[in-house]
Amino acid sequence: MTVTAVTQQDVVNFLYTEAKILDEWRLLEWADLFTDDATYMVPPIGDPEASPTESLFYIHDNRSRLQERAERLLKKEAHVEYPHSTTLRNYTNILVDDLDSDVIKVECNFATHRTKREVSDTFIGKSYYELVQQDGGLAIKNKKVILHLDSLRPHGKISLIL
Template sequence: MTVKTVERQDVVDFLYTEAKILDEWRLKEWAALFTDDGTYIVPPIGNPEAEPTTSLYYIHDNRTRLQDRAERLLKKEAHVEYPHSTTTRNYHNILVGDLDADVITVECNFTTHRTKREVVDTFIGKLKYELVIENDRLAIKHKKVVLNLDSLRPQGKISLIL
């Protein structure tokens, strides 16, 4: 069996592809980027290291729940996102570590602009990934979104995938 060597540019391209998939609302395809034991979390603002057993996370999904979230957001019954927001995601200051390890760590800053009903909301923060090679491709084992906001105002909620 040949193991593909992962280069930094492969990781950067993977992140940019994820952003494009999310901006195009291809959410089922986004969920498929995760491993079967993958997780997607958004801890409380101001407490990124909070324990999920004692703190209320905005999102704390395992693979099944994130698949359900993706499918639910695509339905017309998801009134908060129907019609879908228009989003533009930017990932910057991408730092890739442990390219030779079983788990590749990635940190980057992000800006997500969302336009909905003539209102533009901006989410900013840091993304932290653990990536693995699965079936000869990169896959997300863990994605953590740390919001660098004082509050969710004026948007008041997270109704899209960051």
Template sequence: MTVTTDVRQDVVDFLYEEARLLDQWKLLEWANLFTEDGSYYVPPIGEPDADPYKSLYYIHDSRSRLQERAERLLKKEAHVEYPHSTTVRNYHNILIKEGNQETIQVECNFTTYRTKREVMDTFIGTASFTLEQTTGGLAINSKKVILQLDSLRPQGKISLIL
């Protein structure tokens, strides 16, 4: 598989834009980065290959559920995230696993820092993306986040999008 330097740079820029939208709480714009049949998964800690129909995933969303999640988190009634957390996301070690004219498989490490009510949480892990080349540019067909934590403590909960 050969990916041109231009395509690689487009992928990196796209991932950085995704992180920027999430950090700025532009969740509806973020949801629009996904294809109509897109999906977003966060499997249980320590079980990255768990069957989503037999295991309790932290997040197992279709595109329509992503939209609902984004709308819900933006409401004042979402007390756990109102006012919104301050977040900083970093993608690093971005690796294009394979690609062709239509789809690109990407893996990277991530660090997400969240501060809220004078408490800072750090989430670390890997993210795998299946990106599609569309007429409007790149779009996410699938995003899978593997948390590299022993547990959710001290964080205790995931109330934001990783």
């Protein structure tokens, strides 16, 4: 496997591509962005350093579980997201570290705007990524989403991928 130099712009473009894929509900393609040993986590609000063995996470998926999540959300039986919400994701303040190492660390702010059934919601927070080179491109080894909200109101749930 040939490892090529990764630039900060490569990382930014990768994140923007992830946002586009999610906004277009191409969830199976989104799942393919992850490595086989990947994790995707959303810890409880107000406890970003919580341990998944001691706290109830909103999401704590390994690679197979996030694939199942993507497949399930695309089915009509997933009534909470059928028809699909309209979303628009914005990633800002993207900070890239360790470009020359095996694992590239990325931190960014996000705002995910969602509208469904005449109700608009906005999820805000920070995402932390660990990216690796795989198959000639970048892949997500770990993604941790920290919500900067007081609560999940009015619905009390997360029915889409952040």
